[in-house]
Amino acid sequence: MSNEPSSDTSTTFGFRSVEADERQGLVNRVFAAVADRYDLMNDLMSGGLHRLWKNDLIAQLNPPKNDAPFRLLDVAGGTGDVSLRYARQSGAGSTAVLCDISPEMIAVGRRRIAEAGLESRIEFVEGNAEALPFEDRSFDAYTIAFGIRNVTHIDRALAEAFRVLKIGGHFLCLEFSEVQVPILDRLYDFHSFEVIPRLGQSIAGDAASYRYLIESIRKFPKQERFAAIVREAGFARVSYRNLTGGVAAIHSGWKI
Numbered sequence: 001m002s003n004e005p006s007s008d009t010s011t012t013f014g015f016r017s018v019e020a021d022e023r024q025g026l027v028n029r030v031f032a033a034v035a036d037r038y039d040l041m042n043d044l045m046s047g048g049l050h051r052l053w054k055n056d057l058i059a060q061l062n063p064p065k066n067d068a069p070f071r072l073l074d075v076a077g078g079t080g081d082v083s084l085r086y087a088r089q090s091g092a093g094s095t096a097v098l099c100d101i102s103p104e105m106i107a108v109g110r111r112r113i114a115e116a117g118l119e120s121r122i123e124f125v126e127g128n129a130e131a132l133p134f135e136d137r138s139f140d141a142y143t144i145a146f147g148i149r150n151v152t153h154i155d156r157a158l159a160e161a162f163r164v165l166k167i168g169g170h171f172l173c174l175e176f177s178e179v180q181v182p183i184l185d186r187l188y189d190f191h192s193f194e195v196i197p198r199l200g201q202s203i204a205g206d207a208a209s210y211r212y213l214i215e216s217i218r219k220f221p222k223q224e225r226f227a228a229i230v231r232e233a234g235f236a237r238v239s240y241r242n243l244t245g246g247v248a249a250i251h252s253g254w255k256i
């Protein structure tokens with residue numbers, strides 16, 4: 001399954017139809033362009049809400065607080081927000097591998113993790129969520145925050161998540177979703193299509209990249225549909241929780 005395919009070989013890039021094999025290159029260009037301003041823009045675009053959502057993700061992951069060994073794979077980890085929180089809120093035995101396809105995003109992440117003095121806990125690997133460079137059953141948990149909607153073939157990424165998790169491993173996905181509260185949905189539309197591209201233009205000099213980010217949110221499967229896709233990938237006890245009225249959602253599944 002491609003990211004909302006319109007034929008076997010075409011898919012969408014935001015609201016545009018593009019060839020599937022062309023899409024990842026376009027996505028990579030977006031993140032290369034926004035990497036340096038990504039963290040600032042995240043705060044401005046979400047009014048800081050993304051911080052609370054990421055805290056919530058780590059609370060649900062609930063890594064060990066002692067020195068028991070625990071290994072997280074943070075896919076599409078970008079500038080390191082999830083890995084940083086995880087390392088701060090887990091015990092000395094917890095380590096993470098941050099895997100991202102963008103060298104520019106990884107470079108920012110590496111700098112931030114070094115500034116936080118957490119290099120010994122977090123390793124960086126450049127790689128594609130659709131073909132992870134890791135062995136079968138090698139991680140206790142897998143997180144992907146605001147990453148899966150950028151992937152061309154969601155089913156391939158989920159199959160890879162399933163493959164690299166140990167039996168008993170936890171899959172957690174934080175992603176923008178469908179707002180399910182009246183009035184909030186209209187405010188959110190205005191914010192998405194009017195405010196964010198303007199912010200993107202004035203802060204990052206790049207309205208087009210931010211328009212892609214918004215459009216890709218609208219193209220991503222809604223809560224129930226995505227839960228079904230996670231189940232189809234083999235995960236059990238699949239559930240989701242809406243955050244801020246469905247602006248974002250955390251999907252959870254287990255490899256059992």
Ligand SMILES: C[S@@+](CC[C@H](N)C(=O)[O-])C[C@H]1O[C@@H](n2cnc3c(N)ncnc32)[C@H](O)[C@@H]1O
Nearest residue numbers: 031076077078100101102105128129145147150
């Ligand atoms: C919106 S950012 C999210 C970064 C971080 N997880 C966060 O929540 O702040 C999306 C990230 O997905 C990465 N990405 C896009 N396609 C990918 C792929 N196929 N495999 C791995 N990473 C990918 C991008 O390079 C980017 O760093």
